[in-house]
Amino acid sequence: MTDVNTLGEFGLIEHLTKPFSLRNPSSIKGVGDDAAVIDNGTHCTLVSTDMLVEGIHFDLSYTPLKHLGYKAIVVNLSDIYAMNAHPRQVLVSIAISSKYTVEALEELYAGIKAACETYQVDLVGGDTTSSPRGMTISVTAIGEAKKERITYRSGARPGDLICITGDLGAAYLGLQILEREKRIWQEHPDIQPDLEGQAYLIGRQLKPEARRDMIEAFEKNSLVPTSMIDISDGLASELFHLCKQSGTGALIEESGVPIHLDTQLMAIKFRLDPITCALSGGEDYELLFTIDPRDTDKIRFLPDIYIAGEMLTSDAGIKLSTKGGKLHDLKAQGWRHF
Numbered sequence: 001m002t003d004v005n006t007l008g009e010f011g012l013i014e015h016l017t018k019p020f021s022l023r024n025p026s027s028i029k030g031v032g033d034d035a036a037v038i039d040n041g042t043h044c045t046l047v048s049t050d051m052l053v054e055g056i057h058f059d060l061s062y063t064p065l066k067h068l069g070y071k072a073i074v075v076n077l078s079d080i081y082a083m084n085a086h087p088r089q090v091l092v093s094i095a096i097s098s099k100y101t102v103e104a105l106e107e108l109y110a111g112i113k114a115a116c117e118t119y120q121v122d123l124v125g126g127d128t129t130s131s132p133r134g135m136t137i138s139v140t141a142i143g144e145a146k147k148e149r150i151t152y153r154s155g156a157r158p159g160d161l162i163c164i165t166g167d168l169g170a171a172y173l174g175l176q177i178l179e180r181e182k183r184i185w186q187e188h189p190d191i192q193p194d195l196e197g198q199a200y201l202i203g204r205q206l207k208p209e210a211r212r213d214m215i216e217a218f219e220k221n222s223l224v225p226t227s228m229i230d231i232s233d234g235l236a237s238e239l240f241h242l243c244k245q246s247g248t249g250a251l252i253e254e255s256g257v258p259i260h261l262d263t264q265l266m267a268i269k270f271r272l273d274p275i276t277c278a279l280s281g282g283e284d285y286e287l288l289f290t291i292d293p294r295d296t297d298k299i300r301f302l303p304d305i306y307i308a309g310e311m312l313t314s315d316a317g318i319k320l321s322t323k324g325g326k327l328h329d330l331k332a333q334g335w336r337h338f
Protein backbone atom coordinates (compact mmCIF):
# COMPACT_ATOMS: atom_id res chain seq x y z
CA MET A 1 0.00 0.00 0.00
CA THR A 2 1.24 3.49 -0.87
CA ASP A 3 1.18 6.37 1.61
CA VAL A 4 -0.51 9.47 0.05
CA ASN A 5 2.46 11.55 1.23
CA THR A 6 4.73 9.90 -1.34
CA LEU A 7 3.01 11.76 -4.19
CA GLY A 8 2.34 15.11 -2.52
CA GLU A 9 -0.92 16.99 -3.08
CA PHE A 10 -0.37 17.87 -6.74
CA GLY A 11 1.16 14.50 -7.60
CA LEU A 12 -1.83 12.78 -6.04
CA ILE A 13 -4.35 14.90 -7.98
CA GLU A 14 -2.45 14.21 -11.21
CA HIS A 15 -2.24 10.49 -10.46
CA LEU A 16 -5.96 10.18 -9.71
CA THR A 17 -7.26 12.35 -12.55
CA LYS A 18 -4.96 11.18 -15.36
CA PRO A 19 -7.37 8.42 -16.51
CA PHE A 20 -10.09 11.03 -17.19
CA SER A 21 -10.45 12.85 -20.49
CA LEU A 22 -13.04 15.48 -21.42
CA ARG A 23 -15.82 14.05 -23.58
CA ASN A 24 -18.25 16.97 -23.85
CA PRO A 25 -17.31 19.80 -26.22
CA SER A 26 -18.68 22.26 -23.65
CA SER A 27 -15.98 21.17 -21.16
CA ILE A 28 -13.29 23.63 -22.29
CA LYS A 29 -11.00 23.26 -19.27
CA GLY A 30 -11.07 20.46 -16.72
CA VAL A 31 -8.61 19.71 -13.94
CA GLY A 32 -5.48 21.83 -13.67
CA ASP A 33 -6.41 25.49 -13.35
CA ASP A 34 -7.99 27.67 -10.68
CA ALA A 35 -11.43 26.88 -12.06
CA ALA A 36 -13.01 24.65 -14.69
CA VAL A 37 -14.35 26.40 -17.79
CA ILE A 38 -17.65 25.44 -19.42
CA ASP A 39 -18.77 26.83 -22.76
CA ASN A 40 -22.32 28.10 -22.74
CA GLY A 41 -22.41 29.54 -26.23
CA THR A 42 -22.81 33.23 -25.47
CA HIS A 43 -20.44 33.15 -22.50
CA CYS A 44 -18.44 30.75 -20.36
CA THR A 45 -19.25 29.48 -16.89
CA LEU A 46 -16.43 28.98 -14.41
CA VAL A 47 -16.62 26.57 -11.49
CA SER A 48 -14.27 26.08 -8.57
CA THR A 49 -14.59 24.25 -5.28
CA ASP A 50 -12.56 24.19 -2.04
CA MET A 51 -12.90 22.44 1.26
CA LEU A 52 -11.93 23.72 4.72
CA VAL A 53 -11.44 21.19 7.50
CA GLU A 54 -11.39 22.08 11.20
CA GLY A 55 -7.98 21.37 12.71
CA ILE A 56 -6.31 21.47 9.28
CA HIS A 57 -7.43 24.72 7.64
CA PHE A 58 -8.88 26.53 10.62
CA ASP A 59 -8.59 26.57 14.38
CA LEU A 60 -11.68 27.84 16.19
CA SER A 61 -9.69 28.71 19.30
CA TYR A 62 -8.64 31.92 17.50
CA THR A 63 -10.89 32.07 14.44
CA PRO A 64 -14.27 33.75 15.01
CA LEU A 65 -16.96 31.78 13.13
CA LYS A 66 -18.10 34.91 11.34
CA HIS A 67 -14.61 35.41 9.95
CA LEU A 68 -14.45 31.75 8.98
CA GLY A 69 -17.66 32.06 6.96
CA TYR A 70 -16.36 35.17 5.24
CA LYS A 71 -13.01 33.59 4.43
CA ALA A 72 -14.55 30.35 3.14
CA ILE A 73 -16.38 32.38 0.47
CA VAL A 74 -13.51 34.74 -0.33
CA VAL A 75 -10.96 31.99 -0.99
CA ASN A 76 -13.30 30.43 -3.55
CA LEU A 77 -14.08 33.74 -5.25
CA SER A 78 -10.33 34.28 -5.50
CA ASP A 79 -10.09 31.23 -7.79
CA ILE A 80 -12.76 32.68 -10.10
CA TYR A 81 -11.00 36.07 -10.22
CA ALA A 82 -7.77 34.20 -11.00
CA MET A 83 -9.39 33.17 -14.31
CA ASN A 84 -10.16 36.86 -15.03
CA ALA A 85 -13.84 36.09 -14.51
CA HIS A 86 -16.70 37.43 -12.35
CA PRO A 87 -18.11 35.22 -9.59
CA ARG A 88 -21.93 35.17 -9.51
CA GLN A 89 -23.11 32.29 -7.28
CA VAL A 90 -21.89 30.12 -4.41
CA LEU A 91 -23.03 26.82 -2.91
CA VAL A 92 -22.08 26.06 0.68
CA SER A 93 -21.99 22.57 2.20
CA ILE A 94 -21.29 21.92 5.85
CA ALA A 95 -20.66 18.80 7.91
CA ILE A 96 -21.03 19.56 11.62
CA SER A 97 -20.64 17.67 14.87
CA SER A 98 -23.15 18.03 17.70
CA LYS A 99 -20.90 20.52 19.52
CA TYR A 100 -22.17 23.28 17.21
CA THR A 101 -25.19 25.26 18.33
CA VAL A 102 -27.66 27.03 16.08
CA GLU A 103 -26.21 30.32 17.34
CA ALA A 104 -22.70 29.25 16.31
CA LEU A 105 -23.90 28.37 12.81
CA GLU A 106 -25.76 31.69 12.61
CA GLU A 107 -22.41 33.39 13.17
CA LEU A 108 -20.83 31.33 10.38
CA TYR A 109 -23.66 32.30 8.04
CA ALA A 110 -23.44 35.97 9.05
CA GLY A 111 -19.89 35.86 7.69
CA ILE A 112 -21.02 34.06 4.53
CA LYS A 113 -23.71 36.73 4.04
CA ALA A 114 -21.24 39.57 4.53
CA ALA A 115 -18.97 38.10 1.84
CA CYS A 116 -21.92 37.58 -0.53
CA GLU A 117 -22.83 41.26 -0.08
CA THR A 118 -19.28 42.56 -0.47
CA TYR A 119 -18.67 40.56 -3.65
CA GLN A 120 -22.26 40.68 -4.95
CA VAL A 121 -22.68 36.92 -5.27
CA ASP A 122 -25.76 34.82 -4.50
CA LEU A 123 -25.92 31.83 -2.18
CA VAL A 124 -27.91 29.36 -4.30
CA GLY A 125 -27.58 26.03 -2.49
CA GLY A 126 -25.44 23.53 -0.67
CA ASP A 127 -25.78 20.54 1.61
CA THR A 128 -25.93 19.95 5.36
CA THR A 129 -24.87 16.79 7.12
CA SER A 130 -23.44 15.57 10.40
CA SER A 131 -19.83 14.84 11.18
CA PRO A 132 -18.35 12.61 13.90
CA ARG A 133 -15.94 15.40 14.91
CA GLY A 134 -15.48 19.07 14.13
CA MET A 135 -16.65 20.94 11.05
CA THR A 136 -15.94 20.74 7.34
CA ILE A 137 -17.02 23.52 4.99
CA SER A 138 -17.09 23.02 1.24
CA VAL A 139 -17.78 25.97 -1.03
CA THR A 140 -18.36 25.89 -4.77
CA ALA A 141 -18.14 29.17 -6.64
CA ILE A 142 -19.66 29.76 -10.07
CA GLY A 143 -18.53 32.60 -12.28
CA GLU A 144 -18.97 34.05 -15.72
CA ALA A 145 -16.72 35.50 -18.41
CA LYS A 146 -16.47 36.12 -22.11
CA LYS A 147 -14.35 33.38 -23.67
CA GLU A 148 -11.72 35.79 -24.97
CA ARG A 149 -11.12 37.32 -21.53
CA ILE A 150 -10.52 34.04 -19.66
CA THR A 151 -6.93 33.79 -18.44
CA TYR A 152 -5.35 30.38 -17.92
CA ARG A 153 -2.20 29.29 -16.12
CA SER A 154 -0.82 28.12 -19.44
CA GLY A 155 -0.65 31.29 -21.57
CA ALA A 156 2.67 32.86 -20.47
CA ARG A 157 5.47 33.27 -23.04
CA PRO A 158 9.18 33.96 -22.56
CA GLY A 159 9.66 37.73 -22.27
CA ASP A 160 6.32 38.32 -20.52
CA LEU A 161 6.52 40.47 -17.40
CA ILE A 162 5.65 38.84 -14.07
CA CYS A 163 3.28 40.94 -11.95
CA ILE A 164 2.14 40.59 -8.35
CA THR A 165 -0.74 42.44 -6.68
CA GLY A 166 -0.82 43.71 -3.09
CA ASP A 167 1.82 42.30 -0.78
CA LEU A 168 2.89 38.83 0.26
CA GLY A 169 3.75 36.93 3.43
CA ALA A 170 1.46 38.85 5.80
CA ALA A 171 -1.18 36.14 6.25
CA TYR A 172 1.51 33.60 7.11
CA LEU A 173 2.93 35.85 9.80
CA GLY A 174 -0.57 36.61 11.08
CA LEU A 175 -0.97 32.85 11.53
CA GLN A 176 2.38 32.60 13.34
CA ILE A 177 1.25 35.32 15.79
CA LEU A 178 -2.09 33.59 16.45
CA GLU A 179 -0.38 30.22 16.94
CA ARG A 180 2.17 31.76 19.31
CA GLU A 181 -0.52 33.42 21.41
CA LYS A 182 -2.48 30.16 21.49
CA ARG A 183 0.57 28.29 22.84
CA ILE A 184 1.14 30.97 25.50
CA TRP A 185 -2.53 30.90 26.46
CA GLN A 186 -2.53 27.09 26.73
CA GLU A 187 0.41 27.23 29.11
CA HIS A 188 -0.75 30.30 31.07
CA PRO A 189 -4.54 30.72 30.74
CA ASP A 190 -4.40 33.86 32.93
CA ILE A 191 -2.26 35.79 30.40
CA GLN A 192 -4.23 37.86 27.88
CA PRO A 193 -3.12 37.48 24.23
CA ASP A 194 -0.80 40.24 23.06
CA LEU A 195 -2.11 41.25 19.65
CA GLU A 196 -1.39 44.99 20.03
CA GLY A 197 -0.25 46.70 16.86
CA GLN A 198 -0.58 43.57 14.75
CA ALA A 199 -3.99 44.26 13.22
CA TYR A 200 -2.67 44.26 9.66
CA LEU A 201 -1.04 40.82 9.84
CA ILE A 202 -3.85 39.21 11.81
CA GLY A 203 -6.44 40.79 9.53
CA ARG A 204 -4.68 39.33 6.49
CA GLN A 205 -4.95 35.87 8.09
CA LEU A 206 -8.47 36.04 9.51
CA LYS A 207 -10.22 38.27 6.96
CA PRO A 208 -8.58 38.03 3.54
CA GLU A 209 -10.09 39.76 0.51
CA ALA A 210 -10.09 38.61 -3.10
CA ARG A 211 -8.84 40.96 -5.86
CA ARG A 212 -12.10 41.83 -7.56
CA ASP A 213 -10.72 45.34 -8.04
CA MET A 214 -7.93 44.00 -10.25
CA ILE A 215 -10.23 42.08 -12.58
CA GLU A 216 -12.37 45.23 -12.92
CA ALA A 217 -9.28 47.36 -13.60
CA PHE A 218 -8.05 44.92 -16.28
CA GLU A 219 -11.41 45.13 -17.99
CA LYS A 220 -11.45 48.93 -17.86
CA ASN A 221 -7.95 49.05 -19.38
CA SER A 222 -8.67 46.37 -22.02
CA LEU A 223 -5.93 44.19 -20.57
CA VAL A 224 -6.02 40.41 -20.76
CA PRO A 225 -3.05 38.99 -18.84
CA THR A 226 -1.26 36.16 -20.69
CA SER A 227 -1.50 33.88 -17.63
CA MET A 228 -2.79 34.18 -14.08
CA ILE A 229 -3.12 32.24 -10.80
CA ASP A 230 -4.12 33.30 -7.30
CA ILE A 231 -1.47 33.12 -4.60
CA SER A 232 -2.90 30.73 -2.03
CA ASP A 233 0.15 28.52 -1.44
CA GLY A 234 3.02 31.04 -1.64
CA LEU A 235 4.60 32.80 -4.61
CA ALA A 236 7.16 30.07 -5.37
CA SER A 237 4.60 27.29 -5.67
CA GLU A 238 2.26 29.40 -7.85
CA LEU A 239 5.10 30.52 -10.12
CA PHE A 240 5.99 26.85 -10.60
CA HIS A 241 2.42 26.17 -11.71
CA LEU A 242 2.51 29.02 -14.26
CA CYS A 243 5.91 27.91 -15.60
CA LYS A 244 4.98 24.23 -15.75
CA GLN A 245 1.73 24.85 -17.59
CA SER A 246 3.12 27.55 -19.87
CA GLY A 247 6.31 25.62 -20.60
CA THR A 248 8.54 28.51 -19.52
CA GLY A 249 11.24 29.37 -17.02
CA ALA A 250 11.21 32.54 -14.90
CA LEU A 251 13.41 35.05 -13.15
CA ILE A 252 12.10 36.81 -10.05
CA GLU A 253 13.88 39.78 -8.50
CA GLU A 254 13.78 39.69 -4.70
CA SER A 255 13.62 43.50 -4.68
CA GLY A 256 10.48 43.36 -6.87
CA VAL A 257 8.46 41.16 -4.51
CA PRO A 258 6.07 43.39 -2.53
CA ILE A 259 6.31 42.83 1.23
CA HIS A 260 4.49 45.07 3.73
CA LEU A 261 6.63 46.82 6.35
CA ASP A 262 4.71 45.07 9.17
CA THR A 263 5.53 41.73 7.51
CA GLN A 264 9.21 42.58 7.30
CA LEU A 265 9.39 43.64 10.96
CA MET A 266 7.44 40.63 12.23
CA ALA A 267 9.46 38.18 10.12
CA ILE A 268 12.61 39.45 11.78
CA LYS A 269 10.99 39.00 15.23
CA PHE A 270 10.25 35.38 14.34
CA ARG A 271 13.81 35.01 12.97
CA LEU A 272 12.46 34.38 9.49
CA ASP A 273 13.63 35.89 6.24
CA PRO A 274 10.81 38.14 4.88
CA ILE A 275 11.35 36.87 1.32
CA THR A 276 10.93 33.28 2.55
CA CYS A 277 7.56 34.25 4.05
CA ALA A 278 6.54 35.74 0.69
CA LEU A 279 7.79 32.77 -1.32
CA SER A 280 6.56 29.95 0.89
CA GLY A 281 3.91 31.39 3.20
CA GLY A 282 0.29 30.80 2.29
CA GLU A 283 -3.12 32.42 2.10
CA ASP A 284 -2.28 35.82 0.63
CA TYR A 285 -5.02 35.50 -2.04
CA GLU A 286 -3.24 38.05 -4.20
CA LEU A 287 -2.87 37.54 -7.96
CA LEU A 288 0.24 36.46 -9.81
CA PHE A 289 -0.06 37.21 -13.52
CA THR A 290 2.01 37.79 -16.61
CA ILE A 291 1.57 40.38 -19.32
CA ASP A 292 2.91 40.90 -22.80
CA PRO A 293 5.55 43.67 -22.41
CA ARG A 294 3.65 45.67 -25.06
CA ASP A 295 0.81 45.96 -22.53
CA THR A 296 2.99 47.66 -19.90
CA ASP A 297 1.17 50.98 -20.40
CA LYS A 298 -2.10 49.31 -19.41
CA ILE A 299 -0.85 48.65 -15.88
CA ARG A 300 1.48 51.64 -15.55
CA PHE A 301 -1.01 53.78 -13.66
CA LEU A 302 -2.82 51.03 -11.77
CA PRO A 303 -2.13 51.05 -8.02
CA ASP A 304 -0.98 47.98 -6.10
CA ILE A 305 0.60 46.07 -9.02
CA TYR A 306 4.32 45.28 -8.89
CA ILE A 307 6.52 43.96 -11.67
CA ALA A 308 8.72 41.33 -10.05
CA GLY A 309 10.42 39.60 -12.96
CA GLU A 310 10.23 38.08 -16.37
CA MET A 311 9.26 34.77 -17.92
CA LEU A 312 12.16 33.01 -19.64
CA THR A 313 12.58 29.97 -21.83
CA SER A 314 12.22 26.72 -19.92
CA ASP A 315 15.92 25.86 -20.11
CA ALA A 316 16.68 28.93 -17.95
CA GLY A 317 14.93 27.28 -14.99
CA ILE A 318 13.06 29.18 -12.28
CA LYS A 319 15.40 31.56 -10.51
CA LEU A 320 15.42 34.19 -7.79
CA SER A 321 17.87 37.07 -8.04
CA THR A 322 18.55 38.23 -4.46
CA LYS A 323 19.11 41.80 -3.27
CA GLY A 324 22.75 40.80 -2.80
CA GLY A 325 23.02 39.95 -6.50
CA LYS A 326 23.11 36.16 -6.11
CA LEU A 327 21.09 33.83 -8.31
CA HIS A 328 19.24 30.95 -6.61
CA ASP A 329 17.13 28.13 -7.94
CA LEU A 330 13.65 28.72 -6.60
CA LYS A 331 12.11 25.83 -4.70
CA ALA A 332 8.38 25.25 -4.78
CA GLN A 333 7.94 24.55 -1.10
CA GLY A 334 4.49 26.02 -1.01
CA TRP A 335 2.01 25.08 1.58
CA ARG A 336 1.91 21.35 2.15
CA HIS A 337 -1.49 20.09 3.15
CA PHE A 338 -0.52 16.55 4.02
Ligand code: ADP
Pocket residue numbers: 013017030031032033034035036049050079232
Ligand atom coordinates in the same frame (compact mmCIF):
# COMPACT_ATOMS: atom_id res chain seq x y z
P1 ADP B 1 -6.45 25.86 -6.04
O1 ADP B 1 -5.28 25.87 -5.09
O2 ADP B 1 -6.42 26.93 -7.06
O3 ADP B 1 -7.78 25.77 -5.32
P2 ADP B 1 -5.98 23.08 -6.29
O4 ADP B 1 -4.52 23.01 -6.13
O5 ADP B 1 -6.86 22.78 -5.13
O6 ADP B 1 -6.34 24.52 -6.88
O7 ADP B 1 -6.43 22.14 -7.48
C1 ADP B 1 -5.72 22.07 -8.69
C2 ADP B 1 -6.62 21.44 -9.75
O8 ADP B 1 -6.91 20.08 -9.41
C3 ADP B 1 -7.96 22.11 -9.92
O9 ADP B 1 -8.29 22.09 -11.29
C4 ADP B 1 -8.90 21.23 -9.11
O10 ADP B 1 -10.22 21.31 -9.60
C5 ADP B 1 -8.31 19.86 -9.35
N1 ADP B 1 -8.59 18.89 -8.25
C6 ADP B 1 -8.17 18.98 -6.96
N2 ADP B 1 -8.55 17.91 -6.26
C7 ADP B 1 -9.23 17.10 -7.11
C8 ADP B 1 -9.89 15.83 -6.99
N3 ADP B 1 -9.90 15.17 -5.83
N4 ADP B 1 -10.47 15.29 -8.10
C9 ADP B 1 -10.46 15.96 -9.26
N5 ADP B 1 -9.85 17.15 -9.45
C10 ADP B 1 -9.25 17.73 -8.40
Ligand code: MG
Pocket residue numbers: 034078079082229230232
Ligand atom coordinates in the same frame (compact mmCIF):
# COMPACT_ATOMS: atom_id res chain seq x y z
MG1 MG C 1 -6.16 28.96 -7.00
